[in-house]
Amino acid sequence: MKRFYSDAAVVPADEGYAVVLDGRPVKTPGQRPVAAPTRALAEAVAEEWQAQGETLDPAAMPLARSLNSAIDTSDEQRAAVVTSLSRYAETDLLCYRAAGQPDLAERQRYLWQPYLDWAAERFAARFALAEGVMPVVQPQATVDALAAAVARFDRFRLTGVHLAAGVTGSVVLALALEARFASAEQVWTAASLDEAFQAELWGEDSEAAERRAGIAAEVRAADRFLSLLDAG
Known part of the structure; x- marks a missing residue:
């Protein structure tokens, strides 16, 4: 998948700290908002998104994968x-x-x-x-x-x-x-x-x-x- 955003950032949210791409919420595979319980984790996940090149490489985003997994766990x-x-x-x-x-x-x-x-x-x-x-x-x-x-x-x-x-x-x-x-x-x-x-x-x-x-x-x-x- 080609990169479709310019900037990744963190904003306060009801669930803690949400990751946004060009101001729009990131969603998990289960279509839930990506939000971390600590600002430090959210900022680290945003840094993984920001560090992506022209083509997204999920293997280079271990924190994002783990956070998505946690959020989508019923x-x-x-x-x-x-x-x-x-x-x-x-x-x-x-x-x-x-x-x-x-x-x-x-x-x-x-x-x-x-x-x-x-x-x-x-x-x-x-x-x-x-x-x-x-x-x-x-x-x-x-x-x-x-x-x-x-x-x-x-x-x-x-x-x-x-x-x-x-x-x-x-x-x-x-x-x-x-x-x-x-x-x-x-x-x-x-x-x-x-x-x-x-x-x-x-x-x-x-x-x-x-x-x-x-x-x-x-x-x-x-x-x-x-x-x-x-x-x-």
């Missing part, structure tokens, strides 16, 4: 997102340690265990660990505790946490990012640990490098979205 969809996040607790990346690779298993323990200890203290969520890829059944109390934790988020914050969990495979890492227990770089390092270890041993092909770069970009986007919700 109550029913919100409940589905909460359920989806609670299911990540059943298969969380941090619970699966390498079998037959003691060096990798030790690195996983060193890097991942602090997050599990934090979750146990913060949410009373204690995970069972496993070696290899065979599923391990997590205590129902743990799944319920994390479901309750994410259910408390509004639809904006829930969107950022869901994005982080989806790209990392870990609701614990996503919650650590939201709570500022860990930075985006720390979360990305934890989420891509296995790939980084294998790259050290065997080298990294272009496909693997692209995948790791994609994880990093998505984690940073989720982190910035959540940070702008806190910025006021």
